[in-house]
Amino acid sequence: MQQVKSLIQKYNVPGPRYTSYPTVPYWDEPSFSLEAWKQTLKRSFDESNRSEGISLYIHLPFCESLCTFCGCHKKVTKKHEMEQPYIQAVLKEWLLYCQLLEDTPVIKEIHLGGGTPTFFSPEHLTQLIQGILSKAEVAPQHEFSFEGHPNNTTREHLQALYDLGFRRVSYGVQDYNERVQKAIHRIQPYENVERVTQWAREIGYTSISHDLVFGLPFQSLDDVLQTIDQTKRLMPDRLAFYSYAHVPWIKGNGQRGFKDADVPKDDMKRQCYEEGKKHLLAHGYHEIGMDHFALPSDAMHQAFQQGALHRNFMGYTASKTQVMIGLGVSSISDSWYSFAQNEKQLEDYYARLALDEIPVYRGHILSNEDLIIRKHILNLMCGFETSWNEPASHFPELPQVLEQLTEMQQDGLLEISADTLQVTEQGKPFVRNICMAFDLHLKRKMPENRIFSMTI
Incomplete structure (x- = not known):
């Protein structure tokens, strides 16, 4: 345990989570334009639409109350009359993309x-998905999923989306301790989670996921382990078990419902992860990627075993598509050759659509170097290994990258052979640090201010 503590102290530094490479702070916006985004999107779409299909991420930003642990883009309101105008806006955006893509x-x-x-009501969600599908084909092998709040997900929500082809649902649990729930402003008893999980199973959902978070204010190791034990009673098919990202200097008052001193410190957070992971493994779950676990019967675990796991702005997915279009305010799209983010303010999003414009306001065109490094980081994030036995996977800085990783190798976090890097079991919690060694943007220009959460 002492060795683990020393490794935590050594490697617990601010670092990206690598949902993309380059990470958003390093997007080269001066070289980006809406026209460049359209061109790269059409190129990628033409290359891959018929062979592998596309992915859609739809951001639905409204919340009735603010959860103070949340880092997502949201608009807190109780005005449900905002639902219909928003759905019409998303469908307008989708129409603009369909006109651009032609096929x-x-x-x-x-x-x-x-x-x-x-x-959103089941009726409005039905209207949204039917509107999307009316201008598209559905791939024979597809996965439709949504995030459900245990407190307001009704059986009608689950049935309506199931009837539209949804087979996976993810519930945000976080922690079952009432004091922790009060601190993060997310009161939801176990009974609520149990009810919506059972409903999903009864209706026929084939993959149910729970999100658990460690490092929350006032949270103890016992809280984490008890939450995992309660989760075992429901046995969701997959789990996200991740560290709370305490970044109040970015998120402002949204993460100031408690004091910094109330948040568990590095050693405690790492112990919560290590002991929590042991509990999950003992309960039959398998680690399949950074912060993710699944039962052997789940498609995510099977994708990991087959080397088909993928990671993008939706998180981990069981299959790869070259094109991911983000619809809705603040959504991020990925054409493989470029990234593009929508307007982050609702009023700006609506205004751009009123002008018949795709509401993108910033992005990044990936260079050849970016594409090579992105592939290495994806390999590490999705399979805990990468190789450079093909010319296309080599880049001039590789020797310097491997030299920088020598110390991590000496610490037992990875193994390097002639053309392969393999993350060890001990090194899996430090995969973000390993990816940082490949991150040339980060090396060339360290942020002047702290913008990333801690890696541990």
């Missing part, structure tokens, strides 16, 4: 995120 999109994945997707 009929083949949809392989849809994910509804937020905010709180179940803020």
Whole structure:
């Protein structure tokens, strides 16, 4: 345990979570334009639509109350009359994309995120998905998923989305301790989670996921382990078990419902992870990627075993699509050759659509170097290994990268052979640090201010 503590102290530094490479702070916005985004999107779409389909992420930003642990883009309101105008706006954005792409999109994945997707009524969610699908084909092998709030997800929500082809639902649990729930302004008894989990199973959902968070204010090791033991009673098919990102200097008052001193410190957070992971493994879950666990029967675990796991702005997915279009305010799209983010303010988003413009306001065109490094980081994040036995996977700085990783190798976090890097079991919690060694943007220009959460 002493060795683990020393490694934590050594490697617990601010670092990206690598949902993209380059990470958002390093997007080269001066070289980006809406026209460049359209061109790269059309190129990628033409290359991949018929062979593998596309993914859609739809951001539904409204929440009735603010959860103070949340780092997502949201708008807190109790005005449900905002639902219909927003759905019409998203459908308008989708129409603009369909007109741009010309060929009929083949949809392989849809994910509804937020905010709180179940803020919207089942009728409005039905209207949204039917509107999307009316201009598309659905791939024979597809996965439609959504994030449900245990307190307001109704059986009608689950049935309506199931009838539209949704088979996966993710519930945000965080922690079952009432004091922790009060601190993060997210009161939801175990009974609420149990009810919506059972409803999903009864209706026929094939993959149910729970999100658990460690490092929350006032949270103890016992709280984490008890939450995991309660979770075992429901046995969700997959789990996200991740560290709370305490970044109040970015998120402002949204993460100031408690004092910094109330948040567990480095050693405690690492112990929560290590002991929590042991509990999850003992309960039959398998580690399949950074912060993610699944039962052997789940498609995510099978994708990991087959080397098909993928990671993008939707998180981990069981299959890859070259094109991911983000619809809705603040959504991020990925054409593989470029990233593009929508307007972050609702009023700006609506205004751009009123002008018949795709509401993108910033992005990044990936260079050849970016594409090579992105592939290495994806390999590490999705399979805990990468190799450079093909010319296309080599870049001039590779020797310096490997030299920088020598110390991590000496610490037992990874093994390097002639053309392969393999993350060890001990090194899996430090995969973000390993990816940072490949991150040339980060090396060339360290942020002047702290913008990343701690890696541990």
